[in-house]
Amino acid sequence: MSEPTMQKPRVLMMAAGTGGHVFPAIAVAQALQQSGAQVHWLGTLVGMENELLQHYDFTYHAINMQGLRGNGIKRLFKAPSTLLKATLAAIKIIKTNKIDIVVGFGGY
Numbered sequence: 561m562s563e564p565t566m567q568k569p570r571v572l573m574m575a576a577g578t579g580g581h582v583f584p585a586i587a588v589a590q591a592l593q594q595s596g597a598q599v600h601w602l603g604t605l606v607g608m609e610n611e612l613l614q615h616y617d618f619t620y621h622a623i624n625m626q627g628l629r630g631n632g633i634k635r636l637f638k639a640p641s642t643l644l645k646a647t648l649a650a651i652k653i654i655k656t657n658k659i660d661i662v663v664g665f666g667g668y
Contacts, residue, residue: 568596568597568598569596569597569598569660569661570597570598570600570657570658570659570660570661571589571592571597571598571599571600571659571660571661571662571663572600572601572602572621572653572654572657572659572661572662572663573585573588573589573599573600573601573602573618573663573665574601574602574603574650574662574663574664574665575601575603575609575664575665575666576602576603576604576607576609576625576666577604577607577608577609577666578608578666579608580666581665581666582607582608582609582612582665584665585663585665586612586613586616588663588665589601589616589618590616592663593617593618598619599617599618599619600618600619600620600621600653600657600659601613601618601619601620601621602621602622602623602650602653603620603621603622603623604622604623604624604625605622605623605624610622619657621653621657623646623649623650623653624642624645624646624649625642625643625646
């Protein structure tokens with residue numbers, strides 16, 4: 561009887577915006593990848609991670625999300641709608657790619 565083959569775990573890294581969040585997440589993602597994980601990354605359309613992660617072998621998914629603090633009253637009023645759309649986009653990415661685990665960095 562043959563043994564079942566183990567499928568690579570699919571990990572979704574979530575880090576965006578600043579190097580304080582992104583660089584530690586890259587280190588963890590690389591370690592996970594070296595241990596056999598298939599690494600996906602969820603970031604923004606305009607954050608530093610969007611350009612930076614082109615130099616790594618991760619599957620990058622971008623959603624339309626920006627920080628809320630210090631960006632004016634107009635963005636604050638649009639926040640519930642923006643947050644809902646981003647959440648639904650993230651859920652779709654998780655389901656479509658059959659993500660096994662999500663690892664988030666930053667934010668409070």
